[in-house]
Amino acid sequence: MKNIDLTARLLGFGASICLLASHHSALAETPVPAVQVVKPGPEHKKMGIFAGTWTYEGETFATPLGPKEKFKGKLVSRFILDGFALETKWEEKNPLGLAQGIEIHTYDLASKSHRTYMFMNDGSQMIGTDTFGDKGIGFSYRLTDGKGRLMLARATATFTVDHKQFTSKWELSADEGSSWMPFMEYTGKKAGK
Incomplete structure (x- = not known):
């Protein structure tokens, strides 16, 4: 029983890491708009x-x-x-x-x-x-x-x-x-x- 709990936890932790990695990868591919420098007119x-x-x-x-x-x-x-x-x-x-x-x-x-x-x-x-x-x-x-x-x-x-x-x-x-x-x-x- 303890092995099943440990295995479930490890699988859950691994799935969380995969989700975070895929989310981070998607963010890295999203272009960040350039900051416009406003100057006095x-x-x-x-x-x-x-x-x-x-x-x-x-x-x-x-x-x-x-x-x-x-x-x-x-x-x-x-x-x-x-x-x-x-x-x-x-x-x-x-x-x-x-x-x-x-x-x-x-x-x-x-x-x-x-x-x-x-x-x-x-x-x-x-x-x-x-x-x-x-x-x-x-x-x-x-x-x-x-x-x-x-x-x-x-x-x-x-x-x-x-x-x-x-x-x-x-x-x-x-x-x-x-x-x-x-x-x-x-x-x-x-x-x-």
């Missing part, structure tokens, strides 16, 4: 207009966010994540002290839109879209300030033909876009690659 490359080191200066207007004041600063933008995103870090001096921020610019293939995510050292953040045109860029954001107030922001950046200088004008809306007020204006100059 022309819409990603449009963000490169910001790439490099820039200096800028301008002024804010009196708004619910604060008083009228002058500022100047520097920003550095570079492609990250194999060219699928542009990271911008900026720092500026104003009468209240040092302001800093980080921005991530991306292209969303599903919505076919350029997206921007900004975070500042006063707790503010802006999330929205960028629209690239022949002479510049339009921006449309939802801004939450460090006190939790929600506003809309829109802006334009107009570049010189050589893309080494720009002028930017911003507006704010505290009533979901029913009315707009001037927020800030500034000019920027490219300092390096």
